[in-house]
Amino acid sequence: MSRFLQRLGQETPIVADGGMGALLSSAVAGLRCPEEANLRAPESVLEVHLGYIRAGAELIETNTFGANRAKLARQFLADDLEQINAAAVRVAREAREVAGRDVFIAGSIGPLGDVELAGYDRAELYTEQAKVLEGRGVDLFMVETFYDLEELEAAIEAVRSVSALPIVALLTFDADGETLAGVRAEDAAERLRPLGLAAYGANHGAGPAAALTALAQMGSDGAVLAALPNVGLASMTGQRIVFPHATPAYFAEFAAQARALGARVIGGCCGTTPAQVAAIREAVDANRRPAGSFLVQEREQAVPFEPATGETELARRLRAGEFAISVQVDPPLGANPEALIETARAVRESGRAQFVDVNDNPRARARMSGIMASVAIERFTGVETIPHLTPRDTTITGLESLLLGAHAEGVRNILAVTGDPPEAGDYPGTHAVYDVDSIGLVELIAKLNSGEDWHGRAIDAPTTFFPGAAVNPTADDLGLEAERFHRKVAAGARFAMTQILFDLEALEAFRERIGGWPVPVLVGVWPIRTTETLVRVHNEVPGIVVPDDVQERYRSAGTAAREVGLALGRELIEGARELASGVYVMAPFRRPLDVVELLPEPPG
DSSP: OOOOHHHHSSSSSSBBBOOHHHHHHHHHHTTTSSHHHHHOHHHHHHHHHHHHHHHHHSSEEOOOOSSSHHHHTTOOOOOHHHHHHHHHHHHHHHHHHHHHHEEEEEEEEOOOOOOTTTTTOHHHHHHHHHHHHHHHHHHEEEEEEOOOOHHHHHHHHHHHHOOOEEEEEEEEEOTTTTTTTBHHHHHHHHHHHHGGGGGEEEEEETHHHEEEHHHHHHOOOOOOOEEEEEEOEEEEETTTEEEOOOOOOOOOOHHHHHHHTTTEEEETTTOOOOHOOOHHHHHHHOOOOSSSSSOOOOOOOOOOOOOOSSSSSHHHHHHHOOOOEEEEEOOOOOOHHHHHHHHHHHHHHSSSSSSSESSSSGOOOOOOHHHHHHHHHHHOOEEEEEEOOTSSSSSHHHHHHHHHHHHHHHHOOEEEEEOOOGGGGGSTTTTOOSSSSSHHHHHHHHHHHHTTTTTBBBOSSSSOEEEEEEEETTOOOHHHHHHHHHHHHHHHHEEEEEEEOSSSSHHHHHHHTTOOOSSOOEEEEEEOHHHHHHHHHHSSSOOOOOOOHHHHHHHGGGGHHHHHHHHHHHHHHHHHHHHSSSSEEOSSSGGGGGGTTTTTOOOO
């Protein structure tokens, strides 16, 4: 049995060290990654180790969390992999010798995360690092901060293939005891238990309370556990990452509770310092008993929120085969929605259209959120909306947040669109987010409708969105457009809205190309008022094609171009009745109320 396992079997828990990366990044300017300090500033790494040992740590981790070849390659350090890992062990061993204490050295191995694995074998990345760490003299491996259980299992298997040293395996959990991938702590424990680990548990995460919640679920069978949480959730101050000021007394109470739950290794992660480790040491030495509980208590019974259910009016109308008409508006450039609300009221009072659809930052210029504008329209006018939503400007988390908020307000029709590129907006050269594309956004909405978030974790209740997607019958590559349209429908789109069209031949040809509409389609109509605008749109706006005969019709009209636009719009609306399930009409710029005169009179 290894010396570490013998010590782990004793009554008193092993006190581990705390965070490394944040301390090094603040101490050494210009590091490409914390692991680079092993070569550039080994004295700073040594001081961090000594600080934790002096505070009472009996286990220190090498500064190698991200020192695998794939992660180092992103910082152009792949060729220094062996030197970085070897130097890390050397500095840790030196710290043990300088302190003159019997300290265990754990080889830190972190997840691959979102690194590009092209050309790399995942198992080889772990085994390569593990070989160097064991060869230089670590006592055990700390395989830590994993949020994907399958990746953690793969890392354990890879390390085991080249080493017989003990392994402590740590996952990252949220406040409810789930990983980012939606795995519950108790289920993770069930899969880790047969792997013969020295210990398993929680590190990093939302803070001590989250770690204790996970431990409470993992330790029901008397398992040997480990807890090394962040000091709390990080935030940004300017360009600096800062952490909460968790007091040593708070960490002392955490240590007492972790020990009571079965933790045999107790330390910290990001944001923790020697002050927190000293508090853990004191609590462990004093065999401190828990004074209270960090764990989430049962919430008081409250009246449950009743989400919107049943069909939207748009869904009902399309299902019933009733021709749907929407008016498309741009949200305001400022914070005043008055003109938007006035247009919606005019649409409602005219009786000529049933819906208002709202663009999402068209031309990539910042405007009022299309979702929030739709909430205002529905709240103040009662007109059902179809907000557009693009993944260009928002992360998956942000998209989920926007959608859940919209649903709570009763906005449930959503049109998923790619969005104009950032180069078209206020700040050319800025970057888009695009965690997912428009197909992925439809998939996200479908997941919410099935009662789970993007990562498969359950939400409080399924949503009832009616998701739609865009389609362009005049696209340059009609084969690709058809393929993507079918993928959007397969992902969950239940209606579609076309790009603006100026004749219906392309629409009919596209319908025949794909073998008929798989979902109801609304055709885009824009009653352009001037020849100059028409020509500019044809030549400068991606995706919009104005046929030559339509351009000539405008030119021949001279000063009567406005009347031509209205006549053409009415023709397209009538023609769409034979080819589609409805239309949306773009409201004229600066005079949106003028759209009412284009719309057909209501029947009866």
